[in-house]
Amino acid sequence: MKTASSILLVLACVLHAPSVYPQSQPVTSQPGKVVVPTVYDEVYDINDGIALVERNKLWGYVDKTGLEAIPCKYESYFPTEGIAEGLACLAEDTWFGFLNKSGQQVIPFKYDEAWPFKDGYAMVKLDDKCGFINKQGRVVVPLKYELVFPFSAGMAAVMANKQWGFVGTNGSEIIPLKYEEADSFCEGLAAVKLNKLWGFIDLKAREVIPCQYDLVESFKEGMAGVETNGKLGFVNPSGAVVVPMKYTYTYPCGRFSEGMAVVCLDKKWGFVDKKGRELVPLKYTGADDYHEGLAKVQLAGKWGFINKAGAPVIPLRYDKANSFSEGLAGIKRDGKWGYIDKTGREVIPPTYDEALGFHGGLAGVKLNGKWGFISK
Numbered sequence: 001m002k003t004a005s006s007i008l009l010v011l012a013c014v015l016h017a018p019s020v021y022p023q024s025q026p027v028t029s030q031p032g033k034v035v036v037p038t039v040y041d042e043v044y045d046i047n048d049g050i051a052l053v054e055r056n057k058l059w060g061y062v063d064k065t066g067l068e069a070i071p072c073k074y075e076s077y078f079p080t081e082g083i084a085e086g087l088a089c090l091a092e093d094t095w096f097g098f099l100n101k102s103g104q105q106v107i108p109f110k111y112d113e114a115w116p117f118k119d120g121y122a123m124v125k126l127d128d129k130c131g132f133i134n135k136q137g138r139v140v141v142p143l144k145y146e147l148v149f150p151f152s153a154g155m156a157a158v159m160a161n162k163q164w165g166f167v168g169t170n171g172s173e174i175i176p177l178k179y180e181e182a183d184s185f186c187e188g189l190a191a192v193k194l195n196k197l198w199g200f201i202d203l204k205a206r207e208v209i210p211c212q213y214d215l216v217e218s219f220k221e222g223m224a225g226v227e228t229n230g231k232l233g234f235v236n237p238s239g240a241v242v243v244p245m246k247y248t249y250t251y252p253c254g255r256f257s258e259g260m261a262v263v264c265l266d267k268k269w270g271f272v273d274k275k276g277r278e279l280v281p282l283k284y285t286g287a288d289d290y291h292e293g294l295a296k297v298q299l300a301g302k303w304g305f306i307n308k309a310g311a312p313v314i315p316l317r318y319d320k321a322n323s324f325s326e327g328l329a330g331i332k333r334d335g336k337w338g339y340i341d342k343t344g345r346e347v348i349p350p351t352y353d354e355a356l357g358f359h360g361g362l363a364g365v366k367l368n369g370k371w372g373f374i375s376k
Helices: none
Strands: 034-040 042-047 050-055 058-063 068-074 087-092 095-100 105-111 121-126 129-134 139-145 155-160 163-168 173-179 189-194 197-202 207-213 224-228 231-235 241-248 261-265 268-272 280-284 286-291 294-299 302-306 312-318 329-333 336-340 346-352 354-359 362-367 370-375
Touching: 034 042, 034 050, 034 362, 042 354, 042 362, 042 370, 050 068, 068 087, 087 105, 105 121, 121 139, 139 155, 155 173, 163 189, 173 189, 189 207, 207 224, 224 241, 241 261, 261 280, 261 286, 268 286, 280 294, 294 312, 312 329, 329 346, 329 354, 336 354, 346 362
Parallel strands: none
Antiparallel strands: 034 370, 042 050, 050 058, 058 068, 087 095, 095 105, 121 129, 129 139, 155 163, 163 173, 189 197, 197 207, 224 231, 231 241, 261 268, 268 280, 286 294, 294 302, 302 312, 329 336, 336 346, 354 362, 362 370
16 A cells, blocks of 8 residues: 555666667557667656666667667666656766756756656755755755655645645645645545544645545545555545445555456455446456556466456466557567457567567567567
């Protein structure tokens, strides 16, 4: 169960090495065509037309033609975010700053730490104090807090003297710093902790769901996972328990996706809807969220896909599988990864050592120890 205390911001190791740029290649629609050569040690999904890549312990970005839009010469990276709102957060000589998609410096490398932009603002840290800057590099929330979380709905959770509250985009403290922990607003509600228990407040600081749970998940699709005494259920924004508190928490429980949520009981997995009905019986040994109408499930060590009625659509015959994205899903068979469509047809034969999902028409694949990108 994700809580404010479990959110860690991890920085990469600071290392130096020369970078060599690959030649750009034209984009093609041929399935499995190599668009970005497999020359990288690490890659992440295409985001806003470019992808974060690592080579010789240094980081940069490639575009969809294979050209290094931002050369691999920077020291730090944020793989969970990549580029955000048109700006890349990287480090040079241990100082953090921001570059645009063309590799031009937009905000100087002068911070001890920095995080990608969200809702027009970026968290930055200097001399052990955190605050926020805007896209012009101007400080909008003073660097005086011990920890901050990203802006959402015009407010950001901040912590000083071990107390949490919320500030606005002009730096004013809108909700007093009185909570033991807090998380960002999501769908108009924010998780907060008082007297060692979690609940939710609205944008006017009203406690709409009392602090009575051991753990909570942020709201998604109008529902939030809550846990008490090791049992998980779901509440709606008014605090009413819609899905009974009877399930055992194990990832990825605690969130809805496409109107369904994974639940687990007695080590068996299934799915419930927003009325608490077990539409997919708890019979699987593994399961993940629905994506594009299908969910991957596991039985007897093999993975396949079911629809929202629980009917098998793609037989459980794969050693591993990724969720569908852009109509294709990565599958592992006989030690190699390839891609299938929603009928189960192998569109790209299993030939790769590892495979990521498709984003922006490209997917990261690993072959002979190196990563690149292929087309759909």
